[in-house]
Amino acid sequence: MQNKKTLFLLGLRDVIPLLIAAAPFGIVFGALAQANGLSVLATMGMSAFVFAGSSQFVAVTLIGVGAALPIIIVTVLIVNLRHMLYSISLMPRVGGLSLGLRTIMSFWLTDEAYATSSMKLQENPKMVNFHWHYLGAAVGMYINWQTCTGLGILLGQQIPDLTKWGLDIAMVVAFVGIVVPMLKNRAQWACATAAFFCALVTHDWPHQTGLLFSSLLAITVGVLLSKKTYLSTAPSGDADE
Amino acid sequence: MNEWVLILGMMLVTFIPRFLPMAMADRFRIPAILRKALEFVPIAVLTAIIAQASLIHNGEFDLSFANAYLYGLVAAFVTALITKHMFKTIVVGLVVYAIAFVIISKI
Numbered sequence: 001m002q003n004k005k006t007l008f009l010l011g012l013r014d015v016i017p018l019l020i021a022a023a024p025f026g027i028v029f030g031a032l033a034q035a036n037g038l039s040v041l042a043t044m045g046m047s048a049f050v051f052a053g054s055s056q057f058v059a060v061t062l063i064g065v066g067a068a069l070p071i072i073i074v075t076v077l078i079v080n081l082r083h084m085l086y087s088i089s090l091m092p093r094v095g096g097l098s099l100g101l102r103t104i105m106s107f108w109l110t111d112e113a114y115a116t117s118s119m120k121l122q123e124n125p126k127m128v129n130f131h132w133h134y135l136g137a138a139v140g141m142y143i144n145w146q147t148c149t150g151l152g153i154l155l156g157q158q159i160p161d162l163t164k165w166g167l168d169i170a171m172v173v174a175f176v177g178i179v180v181p182m183l184k185n186r187a188q189w190a191c192a193t194a195a196f197f198c199a200l201v202t203h204d205w206p207h208q209t210g211l212l213f214s215s216l217l218a219i220t221v222g223v224l225l226s227k228k229t230y231l232s233t234a235p236s237g238d239a240d241e
Numbered sequence: 242m243n244e245w246v247l248i249l250g251m252m253l254v255t256f257i258p259r260f261l262p263m264a265m266a267d268r269f270r271i272p273a274i275l276r277k278a279l280e281f282v283p284i285a286v287l288t289a290i291i292a293q294a295s296l297i298h299n300g301e302f303d304l305s306f307a308n309a310y311l312y313g314l315v316a317a318f319v320t321a322l323i324t325k326h327m328f329k330t331i332v333v334g335l336v337v338y339a340i341a342f343v344i345i346s347k348i
Contacts, residue, residue, distance in 0.1 A: 017327050049249075049252045055255055059247070069250070077258070084258035084261070085286060086286070096267070099264065106256065107260075118282075172294050177317065177328070180318060181326075182283065182284055192285075200293070219282065222284070
């Protein structure tokens with residue numbers, strides 16, 4: 001069993017490639033928020049208190065087109081619902097932890113921290129003190145996001161065209177680097193293939209609901225295809241119920 | 242519109258869905274079948290994000306040769322298959338994207 005500090009630092013180290021990939025996003029957010037009329041303080045405040053990348057993007061885009069407040073809030077809710085899937089998937093890992101710890105773990109839940117730690121869990125499913133690894137990755141993400149938002153506010157005033165560069169490619173290739181090594185059997189490949197094509201077909205569904213639908217469909221495909229191996233291991237007494 | 246009311250509202254609607262499942266982790270016994278399903282969450286969600294971010298631009302399919310993302314995506318995919326290494330995947334994907342971007346913008 002590794003100690004807490006080692007795991008925390010390991011999480012911080014493991015998330016570094018994703019910090020680099022997320023940096024352009026934070027910078028573009030800072031610049032875009034300014035361009036769409038959010039004050040400097042509120043831009044920083046949104047990153048500090050909301051801390052949900054895609055939701056923040058959607059919000060400042062909607063501010064830019066003059067959407068009403070309730071519309072923005074509801075859209076943000078829907079866009080961020082995929083994080084609920086992450087939270088559900090972490091349920092078996094957080095039982096027994098204090099409510100305070102779970103609160104901060106939820107607040108810091110992002111695609112990047114989740115991806116980093118679930119990659120670690122795939123390597124070592126029986127890992128103890130998982131949450132320290134996760135917290136290391138999450139703290140790295142939080143500091144990175146605040147720094148990049150600030151940088152974006154500054155850069156956006158210098159380079160008005162910044163928001164038009166195709167900077168989200170960094171996120172695409174980082175996620176490829178996470179997902180592909182996770183694909184080890186037929187069910188996992190089928191799940192990824194289903195998610196990929198379904199997300200393309202449903203891209204024009206409102207408020208990124210296509211993303212959520214595609215994820216659920218792909219998960220179902222994965223479970224159905226792995227059912228046989230799953231049933232054959234169940235009688236070994238490994239199952240919960 | 243008050244910016245801080247907006248931030249407070251956004252904070253609530255982003256925090257609650259992230260928090261509720263974790264907060265209730267002790268009260269529910271997660272059935273084995275759901276546990277199995279949860280193993281697929283990272284693959285499913287991240288792949289769906291990859292697909293939309295690379296092949297949909299301004300709400301339209303972009304499968305043309307002029308889509309630099311396509312080259313970055315394919316290069317990253319091949320590198321990840323061969324090396325299984327995240328950092329190498331990012332570097333190769335970004336370099337190929339940058340080259341494609343420059344060439345396409347000059348044509």
